[in-house]
Amino acid sequence: MSAAPAALPRHIGIIMDGNGRWARQRGLQRPDGHRAGIETIRPVMEAADRAGVHHLSLYAFSTENWSRPAAEVAALMRLFEETLAREVDELHANGVRIRVIGRRQELSPSLTRLIDAAERRTAGNRTGMLCVAINYGGRAEIVDAVRRLASAGHDLAHVDEAALAGALYTAGMPDPDLIIRTAGERRTSNFLLWQAAYAELHVTPTLWPDFGAHDLEVALQDFAARQRRFGGVDG
Numbered sequence: 001m002s003a004a005p006a007a008l009p010r011h012i013g014i015i016m017d018g019n020g021r022w023a024r025q026r027g028l029q030r031p032d033g034h035r036a037g038i039e040t041i042r043p044v045m046e047a048a049d050r051a052g053v054h055h056l057s058l059y060a061f062s063t064e065n066w067s068r069p070a071a072e073v074a075a076l077m078r079l080f081e082e083t084l085a086r087e088v089d090e091l092h093a094n095g096v097r098i099r100v101i102g103r104r105q106e107l108s109p110s111l112t113r114l115i116d117a118a119e120r121r122t123a124g125n126r127t128g129m130l131c132v133a134i135n136y137g138g139r140a141e142i143v144d145a146v147r148r149l150a151s152a153g154h155d156l157a158h159v160d161e162a163a164l165a166g167a168l169y170t171a172g173m174p175d176p177d178l179i180i181r182t183a184g185e186r187r188t189s190n191f192l193l194w195q196a197a198y199a200e201l202h203v204t205p206t207l208w209p210d211f212g213a214h215d216l217e218v219a220l221q222d223f224a225a226r227q228r229r230f231g232g233v234d235g
């Protein structure tokens with residue numbers, strides 16, 4: 001395949017890292033950092049929308065995050081519930097479809113109910129999509145997809161990429177073209193493992209609560225300057 005024009009990503013995934021460091025720098029508790037991190041989401045969504053990017057995926061809680069102190073996990077779960085309950089009306093009014101990806105069976109019944117209701121209510125929206133990864137792991141997702149295919153009676157000896165992609169939590173969504181990671185670490189940490197096969201990675205030292213519209217614009221400029229070859233050669 002020859003070089004594709006890389007003007008604008010269709011879908012951006014964000015690994016929102018650095019909330020804990022942000023809080024520590026201010027003598028605050030880690031949950032204060034997560035609360036500040038929530039405030040970052042809206043301006044970034046708005047900036048993405050202005051730029052013409054209508055699919056956003058946010059890594060909110062990984063399958064590995066359960067090993068954090070119980071009080072921090074509880075605070076995060078409370079924040080997810082509060083945020084979903086508070087934001088769903090406006091997201092719906094703006095035509096945004098909400099999708100939550102991850103192993104839902106390990107979440108509390110109250111959070112699960114909120115997620116189900118938000119997804120059902122916004123299912124018909126087409127202006128944009130906000131996908132939130134909660135209790136998400138890319139490897140677990142692939143395992144779940146294989147199990148789903150097996151229990152649907154699929155002939156696993158003849159499974160192909162399209163069938164597997166269609167059984168992932170993200171079925172029907174475009175693959176992310178750009179993954180942004182805040183707070184400096186240069187790894188993808190099990191986020192959208194299958195889907196990000198050809199994604200460009202943009203890492204910024206900025207901590208997530210400090211990330212803003214300008215940082216998103218910088219990431220988009222960086223993306224536009226990349227030569228995307230998808231395994232081929234220069235055109």
Ligand code: FPP
Nearest residue numbers: 016017018019020021037038060080083132
């Ligand atoms: C990483 O910072 C951040 C998280 C594990 C949680 C991110 C979650 C939010 C911002 C809330 C999102 C909520 C919704 C509903 C979308 P860290 O704690 O690993 O920071 P550190 O690496 O500096 O310690």
